[in-house]
Amino acid sequence: MKRIGIDVGGTNTDAVLIDGDTILSSIKVPTTQDVMSGVKAALAHVSGSIAVSGRPLDAVMIGTTHFTNAVVERARLERVAAIRIALPSGSSLPPMCDWPEDLRTAVDPLIFMVHGGHEYDGSPIVPMIPDEIREAAMKIRDAGITSIAISATFSPLTTECEVTAAEIVRSIIPEARITLSHTLGRIGLLERENVALLNAALQSLGKTTVQAFSDALREASIAAPFFLTQNDGTVALADVAAANPVHSFASGPTNSMRGAAFLTGLTDAMVVDVGGTTSDIGCLVGGFPREANNIVHVGGVRTLFRMPDLLPVALGGGTIIDPETGKIGPRSVGYRILSEALVFGGNTLTTSDVAVAAGLIEMGDKDRVKGLDPAFVKASLERIRDMVTDSFDQMKTSAEDVPLIAVGGGAFLIPEKVLGASEVLRVENAGVANALGAAMAQVSGEVDQVFSGISRDEALATAEAEAQAAAVASGASRESLKTLEVEDIPIAYLPGGARRVRVRVIGDIELS
Amino acid sequence: MVAEPRKLKYDEADLRTLTVEDLDALEIGAGILGTGGGGNPYQGKLLALEAMKAGYELKILATDRIEPDALCMSIGGIGAPVVGTERLREGREGLRCLRAMEDLIRQPIDAIVCEEIGGANAINPLVTAALGGLPILDCDGMGRAFPEMQMTTFSIYGHSSTPSVMCDLHGNAVIFSHAVSEVWHERMARACVVAQGGGAMLATAPMQAHFVHRYGIPKSYTKAIALGQAVIDARKAQEDPIAAVCNLEGGRRIFNGKITDLKRHLRGGFAVGEMELAGFDDCTGQTAGVAIQNEFLIFRRNGKVEVTVPDLIVLLDVDTGYPITTEMLRYGQRVAVLAIPCHDLLRSAQALDVVGPKAFGYPELTFSPLPSIASQAA
Numbered sequence: 001m002k003r004i005g006i007d008v009g010g011t012n013t014d015a016v017l018i019d020g021d022t023i024l025s026s027i028k029v030p031t032t033q034d035v036m037s038g039v040k041a042a043l044a045h046v047s048g049s050i051a052v053s054g055r056p057l058d059a060v061m062i063g064t065t066h067f068t069n070a071v072v073e074r075a076r077l078e079r080v081a082a083i084r085i086a087l088p089s090g091s092s093l094p095p096m097c098d099w100p101e102d103l104r105t106a107v108d109p110l111i112f113m114v115h116g117g118h119e120y121d122g123s124p125i126v127p128m129i130p131d132e133i134r135e136a137a138m139k140i141r142d143a144g145i146t147s148i149a150i151s152a153t154f155s156p157l158t159t160e161c162e163v164t165a166a167e168i169v170r171s172i173i174p175e176a177r178i179t180l181s182h183t184l185g186r187i188g189l190l191e192r193e194n195v196a197l198l199n200a201a202l203q204s205l206g207k208t209t210v211q212a213f214s215d216a217l218r219e220a221s222i223a224a225p226f227f228l229t230q231n232d233g234t235v236a237l238a239d240v241a242a243a244n245p246v247h248s249f250a251s252g253p254t255n256s257m258r259g260a261a262f263l264t265g266l267t268d269a270m271v272v273d274v275g276g277t278t279s280d281i282g283c284l285v286g287g288f289p290r291e292a293n294n295i296v297h298v299g300g301v302r303t304l305f306r307m308p309d310l311l312p313v314a315l316g317g318g319t320i321i322d323p324e325t326g327k328i329g330p331r332s333v334g335y336r337i338l339s340e341a342l343v344f345g346g347n348t349l350t351t352s353d354v355a356v357a358a359g360l361i362e363m364g365d366k367d368r369v370k371g372l373d374p375a376f377v378k379a380s381l382e383r384i385r386d387m388v389t390d391s392f393d394q395m396k397t398s399a400e401d402v403p404l405i406a407v408g409g410g411a412f413l414i415p416e417k418v419l420g421a422s423e424v425l426r427v428e429n430a431g432v433a434n435a436l437g438a439a440m441a442q443v444s445g446e447v448d449q450v451f452s453g454i455s456r457d458e459a460l461a462t463a464e465a466e467a468q469a470a471a472v473a474s475g476a477s478r479e480s481l482k483t484l485e486v487e488d489i490p491i492a493y494l495p496g497g498a499r500r501v502r503v504r505v506i507g508d509i510e511l512s
Numbered sequence: 513m514v515a516e517p518r519k520l521k522y523d524e525a526d527l528r529t530l531t532v533e534d535l536d537a538l539e540i541g542a543g544i545l546g547t548g549g550g551g552n553p554y555q556g557k558l559l560a561l562e563a564m565k566a567g568y569e570l571k572i573l574a575t576d577r578i579e580p581d582a583l584c585m586s587i588g589g590i591g592a593p594v595v596g597t598e599r600l601r602e603g604r605e606g607l608r609c610l611r612a613m614e615d616l617i618r619q620p621i622d623a624i625v626c627e628e629i630g631g632a633n634a635i636n637p638l639v640t641a642a643l644g645g646l647p648i649l650d651c652d653g654m655g656r657a658f659p660e661m662q663m664t665t666f667s668i669y670g671h672s673s674t675p676s677v678m679c680d681l682h683g684n685a686v687i688f689s690h691a692v693s694e695v696w697h698e699r700m701a702r703a704c705v706v707a708q709g710g711g712a713m714l715a716t717a718p719m720q721a722h723f724v725h726r727y728g729i730p731k732s733y734t735k736a737i738a739l740g741q742a743v744i745d746a747r748k749a750q751e752d753p754i755a756a757v758c759n760l761e762g763g764r765r766i767f768n769g770k771i772t773d774l775k776r777h778l779r780g781g782f783a784v785g786e787m788e789l790a791g792f793d794d795c796t797g798q799t800a801g802v803a804i805q806n807e808f809l810i811f812r813r814n815g816k817v818e819v820t821v822p823d824l825i826v827l828l829d830v831d832t833g834y835p836i837t838t839e840m841l842r843y844g845q846r847v848a849v850l851a852i853p854c855h856d857l858l859r860s861a862q863a864l865d866v867v868g869p870k871a872f873g874y875p876e877l878t879f880s881p882l883p884s885i886a887s888q889a890a
Binding site for chain 2: 086088089090091092093097098117119120125126153154187188189190191293294393394396450489490498500
């Protein structure tokens with residue numbers, strides 16, 4: 001299968017063209033301020049090689065930081081409405097009660113709490129009152145808001161309230177774009193609601209971003225279907241993905257880990273992805289990123305959904321070094337590295353400059369760092385080694401030495417020997433691991449529900465069947481599906497053998 | 513009924529009003545004293561913050577600064593923690609318990625008491641007290657977290673917890689007028705909370721202040737806040753938060769290790785399990801095991817028992833010093849294990865019958881107490 005993978009990072013935009021396991025073409029260009037011209041430049045480069053092997057292109061996979069950046073910068077977000085169906089439950093804790101004030105201001109929410117929701121055993125807490133939903137919808141319409149997040153108690157178990165409420169809202173606001181919390185998050189109402197609200201705030205950006213990618217592809221005369229990469233290392237059709245921007249929050253690090261697995265042939269290892277501003281350390285298990293099973297903060301908001309377990313470290317190729325104290329980071333010149341780093345003619349001392357001075361890599365004008373004190377350079381590299389070693393050790397799952405794969409544009413910062421690592425691997429094309437990971441991605445389906453009153457085996461089987469159905473709906477071919485993860489936790493203090501079951505399945509893209 | 517102005521049984525000058533910073537510290541401190549259980553205090557903290565935004569004040573009062581005959585009602589949340597993360601509290605369940613209790617006994621309550629300082633139940637009663645315009649006494653019935661109601665020092669030292677009131681988010685109020693034993697009360701309340709959807713607030717029969725002063729674990733709130741503050745301050749100063757916790761509580765850091773095995777299952781409605789640790793740093797080459805029943809109960813080093821309930825076995829994140837609850841445990845996690853001596857009130861023969869190793873299904877183990885804070889100072 002012939003595919004293009006593109007990864008838009010904070011610093012670089014990478015692209016590769018692959019046919020099966022063979023890399024036909026690859027390019028790395030700086031991410032431009034308008035983002036899209038970088039994408040177009042990368043596309044223009046790799047698409048030139050499509051004709052080489054004769055067969056047409058099957059798919060384009062794109063990973064982007066657009067959505068995370070919008071949340072972090074509190075920019076390009078749209079006004080949202082929240083409808084929570086849970087009363088009398090939660091009346092003292094309204095939606096967004098624990099959001100940072102500046103983010104809350106940026107999405108300027110209209111909030112409604114109405115009666116309804118379900119208990120853990122599927123019985124209603126109280127009946128939902130359709131008129132309350134109608135009244136909320138009319139106020140939302142009058143305020144001119146069209147992006148709405150709907151959450152209901154135990155909706156991952158019983159979707160009825162959210163689904164019915166969405167129908168009512170749509171009957172009043174036909175153009176409404178509605179995020180239902182059960183489609184995104186897990187058990188834990190506040191966190192799931194937060195995910196749904198972030199998703200709602202990113203609807204416009206999701207649409208314009210996908211449109212811009214679509215235009216860029218058309219300009220490059222590419223007609224193949226295109227996908228956006230997701231937090232778990234899989235892809236979803238762009239139009240589907242545009243409706244769920246939150247599922248692309250961590251696609252960059254995930255893609256790089258998948259790419260590292262592909263490039264090294266290792267399925268179980270640690271991966272450090274060194275970007276321009278930060279590094280992410282993650283853990284590959286069976287070829288996929290280990291998933292976080294706890295609260296992940298996004299832009300200061302508590303969330304609980306499908307995210308990789310990552311440890312961010314403030315170390316990248318553009319990380320600023322204080323020439324007086326030798327302190328490394330946390331600030332970075334980011335995408336401006338090509339104008340601000342010493343070796344590129346700028347005036348800011350960065351980790352890249354130190355690496356060039358030490359002969360770890362050749363780039364820019366190395367004469368410009370000739371004057372750096374060798375002792376200072378050595379001390380800086382030692383500090384970098386300590387940062388890497390500490391973070392690496394924190395993410396390890398056993399005392400045994402494990403391989404460490406260094407990828408990303410700043411991979412040259414990772415030392416040859418790291419305490420606790422059986423080996424440090426650097427691979428050819430490591431600089432475009434992200435784009436490769438994107439190009440190689442598959443489709444997944446996940447279920448995370450509480451089951452009660454049925455046996456453990458029945459619960460696991462039901463969850464697996466539902467996860468498979470979800471994967472097929474996202475574009476996976478049924479024959480290729482395999483179960484990646486099964487986890488079940490008994491719930492304390494409840495009768496009927498209540499247990500939380502999480503199942504994830506994965507498969508190849510169904511080609512039309 | 514025309515409410516008469518209430519005669520205060522304490523001097524308002526003795527009240528300490530909690531700040532938002534105190535709440536942040538209390539969240540961490542209550543987590544530490546939760547010894548792995550007790551539920552997550554986060555939701556309670558949000559409820560308290562919302563109450564503060566609405567103008568209510570959270571006030572604590574020393575147990576010896578209230579008249580001995582004042583009526584004090586202890587209250588706590590009951591139910592499954594996982595259900596609580598989904599089915600958020602309505603917010604006034606505790607206040608309804610308070611009003612229902614006052615109606616039942618036809619007397620006003622003067623102060624609120626905390627049953628369990630470990631975990632979520634540290635903050636729940638604060639919210640009740642704030643909404644009810646009452647102070648909360650600076651003590652609790654456990655000094656940590658325990659899984660069942662009969663495990664409070666109040667029950668252990670003879671207080672009958674019935675009549676009690678149990679309120680859910682709908683407004684249902686259930687009164688248990690009499691239970692023949694504390695264990696019966698616990699059994700009936702558990703059955704009731706299932707009918708109420710897995711979460712409720714329960715207020716037990718009021719106690720007189722002199723009894724609370726005599727049998728409550730003293731200074732629980734000041735201690736929990738100080739513990740949390742020590743972690744926050746140490747982190748800010750880039751010092752070791754774990755040492756700061758030990759210094760305050762007379763605890764010892766007894767193990768540094770990574771979780772190498774974790775087994776969990778359900779027994780009699782409780783999350784039970786066993787965890788194995790492989791040591792690092794000064795514990796390299798050693799192994800340790802921790803038995804779990806909602807809380808961390810037993811600590812073994814190289815197979816030999818070193819610490820048992822009711823002394824506190826606390827797991828903290830090696831780097832942040834933040835407490836780790838049993839739900840957060842995962843393979844490969846790096847933890848520091850702390851042993852903290854429990855209060856002497858939990859060490860009497862009477863108390864050990866209820867909260868000693870035997871009460872948790874370890875008849876072969878005898879509680880051998882850690883050196884107490886007092887004896888360490890001597």
